Amino acid sequence: MRARADLTGRLLRVLRQNLPRYVLGAVAVIAFIALWAFVSWYLQDTGSPKAIYVPSPARVADAFFGSFSLLPGLEEITMWDLISSSLGRVLLGYAIALVIGFPAGLLMGSYWSADALGRPILEMFRPIPPLAWVPVFVFVFGALWGPVGIVFLGAFFPILINVMFGVKSVDPSLVDAARTLGARRRDIFVKVTMPTTIPYLMTGLKVGIGIAWMCIVAAEAIGLRGGAGLGYYISLSSLQFGLWPQTYATMIVIGILSMVTTGLASLLEQRFYKWSGMK
């Protein structure tokens, strides 16, 4: 009971302290929506041919809420289906990036030979934007697996590089301490290197999930054939059907998904930094 009262009190205090921030933020959001409504109205009013590209906020809101029961143009499926197929691909590509990137980063951070082997390949492929691979991947792996591959590429590098950096940041005095306590190489790896690296892995995962969302949308949008997803519907609703309110509604869904997943990753990251005692 007491703890709950404390928590409520703390929340209220935080709210009160940050009230000016929230007020200003709300003002900016409202101003933005008002500007949008005005531009939309002005274009309609003047009979501009561009008016269809800027539907009013109300129509986008309608499209947004409507899309969860019915998607115009795709009678069989709803926004939920688009979300689940895109989210599935993102998580799959992301998971593969984690499963390969984490050990690869540990190896490259720990052994000069692994670094010497991996580094040239890494530096060769890293500057190529993942999206440049979309045509190749979609043709080779198909509309379902191609986007997964693109997400993998996008998330892989931040994970790998952060883990490598984490291994390099191991405090040498902790290694000394472990050695004088009788630790062998394997013990040092498991009990010193790994715990130090985990927060860095979390940073890589946080950066990676944001990039993963950018990748999935573009990969799905370009790789049109089959394999419904959010990116696919953005491209379909606008270019094929001219249903611009649906396009914007889907964009908003992607924004929310990316924000929520990045927020979760960020929370995990903070937890682990605190756990490791480094922040």
Next chain:
Amino acid sequence: MVGDEVSISLRNLRKVFVDGQRQLVTLDDFNLDVLAGEIVCLLGPSGCGKTTVLRIISGLELATGGSVLVNGKQVTAAGPDRGLVFQEFALFPWRTVRKNIEFGLEVKGVLEDERHRISSKYIDLVGLTGFEDAHPRELSGGMKQRVGIARALANEPAVLLMDEPFGSLDAQTRNLMQKELLRIWAATRKTIVFVTHSVDEAVFLGDRVVVMTARPGKVREIIAVDLPRPRERTSQDFIRVRGKVLAELDEEFEKARARELSPE
């Protein structure tokens, strides 16, 4: 408490650090015997290689020449029979006090119940009861070093090597920790090699104080502190021994400074 068997024997110790083209002779012909159960304090100007001596005994650093015997065995690598206590504590920040202390036991494969029993014993010995589940970041400097000492002792090493362990503590905590160390020493009878910058600390703790020369470090003078414990810092005898150590050290400081000022 001090026996007459030699615990640590350092013979003709030499250490050269190579940095690109330059060779830095840190230790040269360093000889020292430490008796079992004795506290020996190493004192000397900065850069004289005090810490290097300690790291060589611990096995973290290998000597370029000479021999290091600990209880008759040649030192070739770091090992749990020689505990090291660090100036900056070097505690594992993600481990609780108890888990830090149990590190060496885990590595040795001691089972959980037994680990718990041993760590409890040392938590008790160093006065950390009630802080078992705290993390290092929640502890003061003095408390952190209690963990450092308990962690080294939990392996039941023959010798305890201490590298300016109280150097980053405030003066009051430092004095308290010196008394605590003597209490722990009386209870465990470890051989202790203690590196310090402080003449006062060396005379307060040591059975003998080794004054080292400026680089390359060797033994300049070994001063026996024949004062009964507990020692009184303000007593005539304490001040007399302190003065003797200080005089030796001052000459080395002067030499070190003169060399710094003159071009090589």
